[in-house]
Amino acid sequence: MLLSMSIKQKYIYYCQFILLLILPHLSISQQCISRYFSALYKATNWYIPIKAVSTPGKEIVAVGNTRNDHGYITRLSSQGSILFSKQYNPIYQNNTTYFKNLELNDVITLGDGLQVVAGTVIQDKYIYQAEYINRLGVLFKIDKFGNVIWSKKFESLNGTNNNGFELGITNVIEKSNGDLLVYLSSDYGKNYNAYGKLVCLTNNGQIKWSFLLANGLEGDLSDNRAITETKAHDIILAEIVYKKERQPQGPQVTAAYLHTISINAQGNLNWEKAFVLPTASEPASLVKINQLENGNLVLTANIVCKGIVDAQSLNRAVRIVFNSQGALLSTVSYNFPGENTIVRDVNNLAGSEQVYLLKNDNNSALAGLNSNGDITWKEGILDPVNGFPATCFTRVGTGFAVFMSSYQSLFTRLMLTSEYGFIKCGNTPVSLNTDAITFDAYTIKTNPGEPDPNRFAISDFPIKDGSFDLVGTIDCKENVSCCYNSIDTSLRTIRICEGEHYTLYDGTVVSTPGMFYENHQLPAGCDSIVYYNLEVIKNPSHLSLGEDQCLKGKESLFLNATGGYSNYRWMNQAQSTDSTFKVTRPGSYWVSVQNSCGEKTDTITVFEDCNLPILMPNxxxxxxxxxxxxxxxxxxxxxxxxxxxxxxxxxxxxxxxxxxxxxxxxxxxxxxxxxxxxxxxxxxxxxxxxxxxxxxxxxxxx
The missing domain is CATH 2.60.40 (Immunoglobulin-like)
Incomplete structure (x- = not known):
């Protein structure tokens, strides 16, 4: 029989035979490479994914927040296997400053395949027994295992203003040269105008320049905006600006504007345009802006408006096209017939095509648009068990990963569709209306000579990660080819010396302690996941007792050796785990350490007097x-x-x-x-x- 098999079939049987030999160490289940699948994940806390991105290896990274505002990040394989799931919290730095509610807002995959995550955190600070609560912006980079590489906080220098002068990072993009561009939103309290900042950073979080966005209106900025970089390396920003007027019953919103700005690579203003939104009292939101192949700009937004054909005032997903100088060219709205509709996220495809994730309380749908904004395909997406609404999605291979969740449940559903959004167990018939809308032009002047009322500082911000437990099951799939998914349940320990590194199967180099994984994907596409615990043994070459010391005026003192070694030998005494040693008289003292990375002895002299004679040649x-x-x-x-x-x-x-x-x-x-x-x-x-x-x-x- 084997003689009649294809080479591919023989290989699959060979791999299955090898896996059966090591069965006691592996969790193995026969899985099949799917044209599509639907998976249900359960956590120990209510949580919602708010943004998803894919990696060059077709893995899925989802960020979100739990119901008590803790940020979490989950990484899944293209077959839905959980590679890691972690919760992130600030590390308390002293007994007068506390942090709480690290909330994640955005994530991007960089050119190196790693992720940068943006968010906000609440700082609770005590100064001279007075409590000040403020919001800070947070930006951090993680590796493929979820370990924090660096993290920064953006803090107002007006820190003694309670419940005002707050900052938060709502958007982050990577520029073509590898720099990072973030939008730093500001809230200065009710007596100040609306401001924002664009901040350009190096790829390790160091500031290069910032641009103050002061529009002179006594109003507010929306909680989100859209940013992109053009082929000419200009930066395009779109934001919603609300104008307020003082009235007897208090400040009232009287107008809302769509404001677009072009800034060159050095942070200088090129041009700006503004348009009056149809409804001032209803909140609008921006989702994404990008440049088409012909140089035009396309902005996706959610706006309450009336269509030319359909005169109902509805919340609609709106596609707005500008030329490269910000002049309005066309607008198209999309909505479920007669219903409020928003676009939750947008994925840009090749050839200026886009895919929208549309939703409301009753429906979710994926819709493909061509470069003119025409709907070329659409598929309704329905959670058949829990009825969860869609929260975010991303392109994975030729299909799409759609997350569906609710704060009312511990479960989240992932639907990985085939091309054109097809998933047999999750599709439902859907109708979408398109209509045109119109905007009137307006004039807004950015930076009208106003000083920056909220200067800020960037500094390191320690963040720790902890386990965010998830378990998942696949309850719907269509198989293309079958093989075995295997997950090694035994945590293998790898030990290296400090300063050395370990290279994983895929070429990833690791040198810090922690848990790592390798996914040896089989030719048929199945996962073969092995987890490692990397231990870094401290190198004895770093052992030091520091500079010489003195006893004068003291009965004793403690010598402090470099910490982190498992055992110390002080003065020929028995080995000890204590890195300190008490001395009561002058003399020379030594300590030695020895491990698999080597050995070293260091000596220190303790003098009776602290100020010793100065001896100089003549x-x-x-x-x-x-x-x-x-x-x-x-x-x-x-x-x-x-x-x-x-x-x-x-x-x-x-x-x-x-x-x-x-x-x-x-x-x-x-x-x-x-x-x-x-x-x-x-x-x-x-x-x-x-x-x-x-x-x-x-x-x-x-």
Missing amino acids: AFSPGNDGRNDIFRLPSSNKNRFVSMQIFNRWGQLVFGSTDSNRGWDGKFHDQPQPPGVYIYYLQLRGLSGDVMNQKGTILLVR
Whole structure:
């Protein structure tokens, strides 16, 4: 029978045979590569995915928030296997500043395949027993295993204004040169105008420039906006601006505008346009903006408006096309017949085509649009069990991964459709209306000479990750080819020395401790996942006892060796896990460590007195004969070097240094100085830290 099989079939049977041999160590279930599938994931807390992206390896990364505002990130294989699921929380930095409610807003996949995540966090700070609560922007980068590579916080410098002058990051994109561009939203309280900021950062989170968006209107900015970079490397921003007027019953929204801005790569304004929205009292939102192949810009938004054909005032998904200078070219709206409809997310495809995820309380649908905005295909998406609404989606291969969830349930559904949104167990008939709408032009001037009322600072922001437990089952699929998915249930431990690295099967290099995975996808497409626990053994070469110390005025002191080693041997005593050692008298003390990465001993001297005598030579003979050529602080001195200056007899400075390893070679501007007496000023610190000054003379002999 084997002789009649194809090579592919033989390989599949061979892989299955090998898997059966190692069955005691693996969780194996026969799975089939699916044209589509539907999976249900259960957590221990209510949660909703709000944004999903795919990776170059066709894995799915979803970010979201739990009902108590904790951010989480889940990574899934293209077959729905859970690669990791983690919850992220700030690390408390001191006993006067606390953080809570890390809420994630956006995620992007970078050119290197890793992700940058944007969000906000609440800071609760106590200053002189007064409590101040403010919102900060947060941006962090993770690797493919969910480990935080770097994280930054964006904090207002007006930190003593309670419940005002707050910041948050709502959008992030990667520019063509690898820089990051974030929108920093601001809330200054009811007595200030609306402001925002575009901030350009390097790919490791260092600021390059920021652009203040002050429009001079006494109103608010919407909670979201859309950003893109053009082929000419200009930045296009779209935002919703609300105008308020003071009335007896309080400030009232009287107008709403769609505001578009073009900024060049250096952060300077190119042009700006504005249009009056039909309804001021109803909130509008922006989803995505991008550039078409012909250079035009297409913006996707949700706006309450009336169509030309359908005069009902409804919330509609609207596609707005501008030319490269911001002039309005066309508008098309999409909605379920007679119903409010929003576009939840947009995926851009090749050839200026787009796919919309449309939804309302009763319906969800995927719709493909061509470059003119015409609907070329549509499929209704329905959770057949729980009736969850769609929350986000992303392109995976030729299909689409659609997440559906609700804060009223512990479950989230993932539907991975085939091309054109098809999934037999999740499709439902759908009708969509298209209509045209019109906007009137308006004028808004950005940065009308106003000072920035909310300067900000960027600093490191420690974030820790913890487990966010998920279990998943596939309850619907159409098979294309069958093989075995396998997940190794035994956590394999890999040990490396500090400074070394380990290379995974796919070429990923890891060097920090934690849990990692390898997905050896079989030729037929099934997952073969192995998990590793990487332990990093501290290198003994880093062992240090620090600088010499003194006992004066103290009965005892503790010596502190470099931490992180499993065992220490102090002064020939038995091995101990303690990195500290108590001494009560002067002398030399040593400690040694030994492990599989090597061994090292370090020595320290404890003196009775803290300020030791300063010993300096009184002559030197720079003759390049290798004997007494340099005048410097002798190594026998135990005080700590700060600086040394040398002057000639006319008071001219001929040498100065703050480096104890440097000394005077008898030259000034590379010219040998004449023999004679020179004056030196020496500044040291005793072992106690007290400053010690000494003035003396040195005889230069030739």
